[in-house]
Amino acid sequence: MEQLFFSGTQSLFRTLLVGVLAYVTLVVFLRISGKRTLSKMNAFDLVVTVALGSTLATVLLTKDLALADGALAFALLIGLQFIVTWSSVRVRWVRKVVTGEPLMLLHQGALLPSALRRARVTEDEIRAAVRTAGLASLSDVEAVVLETDGSFSVIRQSEGNPSALIGVRDPAGEAQQANRDES
Incomplete structure (x- = not known):
């Protein structure tokens, strides 16, 4: 029973x-691997x-478990993270597999029910994201x-073409193509 609370000073040391x-x-x-290793850009980074x-x-x-074994495990995880992110920057299909694609859930003030179901997001969560962005009406979005x-980006209504939406999947499941040639 003593071992349950205290197993000796050697263990503590x-x-x-x-x-x-x-x-x-x-x-x-x-520090050697760079800032990208601990970024929170996608689910892979979280893992x-x-x-x-x-x-x-x-x-x-x-x-x-020896410290050397742990150091090797750290190096392995960081090395794999480096290889995957290096590849995803250079190879489009790797990027799609690793990060997925952003998905539009509301467009020009209208909720997109099929996209909401696919993403398993509720209307209340969209309204909360809009409020967090400081907007009072969906029509302002x-x-x-x-x-x-996994985060929400809220883009306000503006005049002109919203170029930030290029590459975002729209309700029909297609990536936005508007003015892609102009970018």
């Missing part, structure tokens, strides 16, 4: 030493961030887009 070293190792790896945190916890609390990271 190991946790302290390995914790500091694993933390420093992770910070160094993250990598959670996996790094889980790996850090495992290294800290698993007595049978050109578009609400569900971004690849």
